[in-house]
Amino acid sequence: MNDNQPPSKxxxxxxxxASMLIAAAVLFVAVLPAEYGFDPLGTGEQLGLIGLSGSQVSALQQQPAKWRKDVIEFQLAPxxxxxxxxxxxxxxxxxxxxEAQEDVLFDLHSEADDKAVAEQSFAKGRQRSDxxxxxxxxxGIHGWYFQNRGLGDMTLRLTVAGFFDYSVEMTDGPTQRYEFE
Structure with a gap:
């Protein structure tokens, strides 16, 4: 017997x-229904896999609100x-x-018009720009809390463009509402 014989094909x-058949089965039973919502065998629906990857976001989203822009500067005392x-x-x-001249304390957050919906905070920190x-x-209203934590006066400049109706400024005094054309 010769041990140097090549293995049989x-x-x-x-x-x-066999591995190709298993891969094809996994593709049609799980991957296509979960990732793409395509379920040719009906197994994805039975297993609860349809759309498991979440909703697909369209590259184009029409907006009912008017496009506007705003550039505003704030002077903040210590x-x-x-x-x-x-x-x-x-x-x-x-x-x-x-952008601010020095680091500011900030909190980017949202408050719903529907008071039953909890406020959401997206980013907090202390930095010079974002x-x-x-x-x-x-x-609802979506924006920032800014606080100058330094010992000197500073200027903060905010530039936005997007789909919004109006802005509000809240300080120690009365709330100011600004309308846009």
């Missing part, structure tokens, strides 16, 4: 075919604070950038 071929927020409809988008896109999780 038949077991390798059978193992390859330890002075303010809130500045925009009223947005659910799923409205706001592109923002803010930018990004905020998508409104519900209809």
């Amino acid at each position: 038949k077991p390798i071929l059978l193992a390859t075919i 330890f002075e604070a303010l809130e500045y927020k925009y009223h947005m409809l659910e799923d409205g988008a706001l592109i923002f950038s803010w 930018n990004g896109v905020l998508r409104a999780p519900f209809t």
Whole structure:
């Protein structure tokens, strides 16, 4: 008997075919229903896998609110604070950038018009600037709390563009509402 004989091709071929059949079964039973919502065998629905990956977001989302932009500067004395927020409809988008001369304490958060919905906070910290896109999780006011934690006066500049109705400024004094054309 010769031990240097190459292995038979038949077991390798059978193992390859078996692994391909198993991969195809997993693809049609689980992957396609869970990831793409395509369920040709009906097993994805029976197993509760349809749309498991979550809803797909369209690249285009029409907005019912008018597109607006706002650029505003605030002068903050030492330890002075303010809130500045925009009223947005659910799923409205706001592109923002803010910059201060020194680090400020901030909290980006939202408050729903429906008081039964809890306030949501998205980002908190102490830094000099930030930018990004905020998508409104519900209809309400969405924006920032800023506080100057330094010992000197500072200027903070906020630039936004997006889909909002009006803005509100809340300080120690009365709340101010600003309308946009």
